[in-house]
Amino acid sequence: MATPIYVPRINNNDDEVKVLAFDVGVGDKLQSGQIVGQIETDKAVLDVTAPSEGYVLGFVAKAEEVVKVGSVMLWLGESKDEAVPEIQDAAAGQSASKVSQVTAKARILLEQNGLQAELIPQVDGRVTVEAVERYLATKGGAKVEAKLSAVSQVLDVLPEVEGNQVNLTREEKGMAATVAWHRDFAVPGYIEIDYDLAPWAEYAKRFQDEKGLLMPPLLPLMAWRLVELARETQRLNATFVGNKRFEYAPVNLGFTIQAGESLYLAVVRQSQALDEFGFVNSLGDVLRRAAGHNLRESEASGATIAFSSMERWKVKRHIPILSPHTSLMVAHAAGQDGRGVLGASYDHRVLNGGQVVAALKKLSSPKKS
Secondary structure (H helix, E strand, O other): OOEEEEOOOOOOOOOEEEEEEEOOOOOOEEOOOOEEEEEEOOOOEEEEEOOOOEEEEEEOOOOOOEEEOOOEEEEEEOOOOOOOOHHHHHHHHHHHHHHHHEOHHHHHHHHHHOOOHHHOOOEOOEEOHHHHHHHHHHHOOOOHHHHHHHHHHHHOOOOOOOOOOOOOOHHHHHHHHHHHHHHHOOOEEEEEEEEEHHHHHHHHHHHHHHHOOOOOOHHHHHHHHHHHHHHHOHHHOEEEEOOEEEEOOOOOEEEEEEEOOEEEEEEEOOHHHOOHHHHHHHHHHHHHHHHOOOOOHHHOOOOOEEEEEOHHHOOOOOOOOOOOOOOEEEEEEEOOOOEEEEEEEEEOOOOOHHHHHHHHHHHOOOOOO
């Protein structure tokens, strides 16, 4: 007789969780208590174990899928050949629920292409524009750019209040594109920790004295530490494309700078090829060009990881928007009583909370030689 393994509840506030991965395959012989996979909420990751010994007959849930607490993840049987018709029944039930999890833009794309939501594999538990794009790409459908343009035209209508439309500057168009990517593609999360300012302040002062600099380069040195972490942990320097993690070869560090009314993400490309002093100088050069609205095209795009600070405005918390095709932007802010604040916006498709916290803790102090 088949035995179901159910999705457990991690805490009382979460009725849905994300299946991160399975550690077993169909036909595997399991022992009681053996780990079969992991599930995740915004706050915790939990191993799911087998309640008894048996053979894996089949899966109902899928990796990277959002599922309801109490639903069946997979089935165990007394033999490999045991039939479990409930798998098909459960899958059909899941397909029927897809219609209620379609985003507004995705619904328009579905209508324009004559598709049913049930046909589209979900992205993080929803039928999104990205999910429809992937399906169209596999079927050789119409160009996504044209479809997205049509979606924008349908959804973006003038309000019924008198006023004037104003053309955006190049910088404002870039910001709008960044915000749209963050909204439509990333699955954003945010985490922050406080840290002791003293070690970093002392390190920056020593660096200033050794190199003969005018000011302690605290923020550039912290950004350089982020580059080191990106080299050490590849998934920090990655994005999500086509239902796979795309890990970048170079570390292109983006650093936010406010220049008048314009906000730039100035980029030091190939940061991993520089040493600490070389990076500090390169970032200084890029920031000076940004302040003069004179960034080269290569210095205003292509970031793979980013650092942002609002400490000089005494802001205690800010949650930055992820730059397109990045999974991590560190947010540096002002603290109290000798403490600072390090936060991070991150793409939950690529990173989980534990991985981000680990990176922030390492970033909270200079690297020990």
